[in-house]
Amino acid sequence: MSMLNVSVYRYNPETDDKPYMQDFQVDTHGRDLMVLNVIQLIQEQDPSLAFRRSCREGVCGSDGLNMNGKNGLTCVTAVSEVTKNGKLTLRPLPGLPVIRDLVVDMALFYHQYERIQPYLQTTGPAPAIERLQSPEERDKLDGLYECILCACCSTSCPSFWWNPDKFVGPAGLLQAYRFLADSRDDATSERLAGLDDPFSVFRCRGIMNCVNVCPKGLNPTRAIGKIREMLMSNAT
């Protein structure tokens, strides 16, 4: 028997006045489980626990949680990586409204993603086969297109906590730069014009919480810096 103490954020708006932390003991049989496995073992004890998960291999981005104070994907985070003194605390992603237990309402996050128009926009006629890119042009998209929209970065960002309706957030800005950097996109100046206010990009204070938590190892802070450079060269 090797027991792990887990404290889980619980909230059911239909029955609870306010959120509370519930303690569970989970038998890991001495194995270093992924946090998602631990949550599934807890659900066997209490089937009313609500959480999101799908692919369980770090691809779908649906199981982002705050584990011992740090955001990450539970399916690719080993208990040994996050546990302190045999204790694991699980909370929903910070800053977004809680629907129930560990499930948050991602509407604000998706709204900011929608705002940056995450699709190619072209003006010329459609080519017969495909829009070609040189290998060098394609290389510029590396480190940008891999984002799975798990929201770990944006919900670890204080600027997004305070202004989720105005600041695009690291995830949205990484994608904004993904389309600004794409040689096939013709809407660069329109995209930049939509970002040149004091909130959308410039509320980023460069504290790099986003880089610290990204489960895919991406760097939104660098992308934000590149957007600033493009705005600067466009406006000076």
Next chain:
Amino acid sequence: MVTNVTNLGRSGLSDWLVQRASAVILALYTVFIVGYLLLHPQLDYLTWSGLFERTSMRVFTLLALLSIAAHAWIGLWTVVTDYIKWTNLRLALQAFVILALFVFVVWSVQVLWGA
């Protein structure tokens, strides 16, 4: 695009650039003043007022003061928009900061060129 009317430059890019340029000016001014004080351990009133009689020093000081005003406007505007969600209070605080900075700038011009 998010619309704003109480930030310094009406654009995030201009605020960002002014914030950085004013920071460089303030750093240079701080280094100069601290260096001057270290090089003059027996500083008396005549030497100190002599320093500020020079036009170049007055221009440099006024530049630093305007930089403080711009830097503080942008910085405090950002803090207020982060933490104060009630519009009336936010607007009142922004007005207070801008008025205070205006008074300080005019007052310091009087100090620099007055005596």
